[in-house]
Amino acid sequence: MLVENYNRVRREIDEACKRVGRDPKDVLLVAVSKTKPLSDIEELVAAGVNDFGENKVQELCQKYDEVSKPVNFHQIGHLQTNKVKQVIGKACLIHSVDSFHLAEKIEAEAAKKDIAVDVLLEVNVAEEESKFGLTTENVEELVRSIASELPHVKIQGLMTIAPFVADPEENRPVFRKLHQLLLDIKSKNIDNVNMDVLSMGMTNDYVVAVEEGSTIVRVGTAIFGERNYQV
Numbered sequence: 267m268l269v270e271n272y273n274r275v276r277r278e279i280d281e282a283c284k285r286v287g288r289d290p291k292d293v294l295l296v297a298v299s300k301t302k303p304l305s306d307i308e309e310l311v312a313a314g315v316n317d318f319g320e321n322k323v324q325e326l327c328q329k330y331d332e333v334s335k336p337v338n339f340h341q342i343g344h345l346q347t348n349k350v351k352q353v354i355g356k357a358c359l360i361h362s363v364d365s366f367h368l369a370e371k372i373e374a375e376a377a378k379k380d381i382a383v384d385v386l387l388e389v390n391v392a393e394e395e396s397k398f399g400l401t402t403e404n405v406e407e408l409v410r411s412i413a414s415e416l417p418h419v420k421i422q423g424l425m426t427i428a429p430f431v432a433d434p435e436e437n438r439p440v441f442r443k444l445h446q447l448l449l450d451i452k453s454k455n456i457d458n459v460n461m462d463v464l465s466m467g468m469t470n471d472y473v474v475a476v477e478e479g480s481t482i483v484r485v486g487t488a489i490f491g492e493r494n495y496q497v
C-alpha cells in the first residue's frame with residue numbers, strides 16, 4: 267500500500283518533468299515520515315526507498331538509530347539551536363536554516379566533529395506570519411555571511427513551505443519566485459555556495475512545484491496517509 271502510494275507520487279513527478287522538458291532524475295522524492303512508525307519506513311526501505319523527511323530532531327535521531335539499514339534522513343522542520351548538537355551527523359541535509367544564529371550553532375557542532383554540513387535556507391516567500399523563514403529580501407545577505415564566515419556550513423540551495431491553498435495553481439507564483447531567487451543568487455557565483463537545490467512542493471502542490479523547477483519534493487500525506495497528532 268505505502269509502496270504503491272510512493273510509486274504513484276513518483277510517477278506523477280516523472281510525468282510533470284516530461285511535460286516541462288525536465289529530466290526526472292533531477293527531482294528527489296523525500297518521503298515525509300514524521301509521526302509515522304518505523305515499520306512504515308521499513309516497508310519503503312525494503313522497496314528501495316532511500317530518503318525520508320522528519321521535522322522533529324528527537325524523532326529523526328531515534329529512527330536514524332533504529333532503521334535496519336542506513337538511509338538518508340532530512341531535517342525538514344524548524345530547528346531549534348539547542349537541538350543542533352544531536353542532529354549534526356545524522357541529518358543528510360538541513361532544509362530549514364533561517365538565521366545566522368542557527369548557522370553559527372551548526373558551524374560550532376560541525377567543526378567539533380570535523381564534518382561539513384549541507385543546508386538549505388528556508389524562505390517564507392508568501393510572508394505568512396505563522397511561518398518560519400527568511401523574507402526574500404534577506405536571503406542574499408545571509409548567504410554571503412554564512413559563506414564567508416562559517417566554513418563547515420555548506421549552502422546547497424533554498425527551501426520553502428508554500429501556503430496551504432485549495433487550488434495548487436495558487437502556489438505557482440510562490441514557486442516561480444523562489445526559483446528566480448535561486449537563479450539570481452547562483453548568477454553571482456559566491457564562493458563556497460552552491461545554488462542547485464530547490465526544496466519545494468508537498469502533497470497538495472508537488473506537481474506544480476516540479477513544473478516550476480523543484481529538485482526536492484517533500485511528500486508525506488500522499489504516501490503515508492493522514493497524520494494523527496493526538497498520539
Ligand SMILES: *Cc1c(COP(=O)(O)O)cnc(C)c1O
Nearest residue numbers: 298321342468469484485486487
Ligand atoms: C509535514 C511536512 C511536509 C509534508 O507535508 P504533506 O502535506 O503531508 O505532504 C513537507 N515539508 C515540511 C517542512 C513538513 O513539515
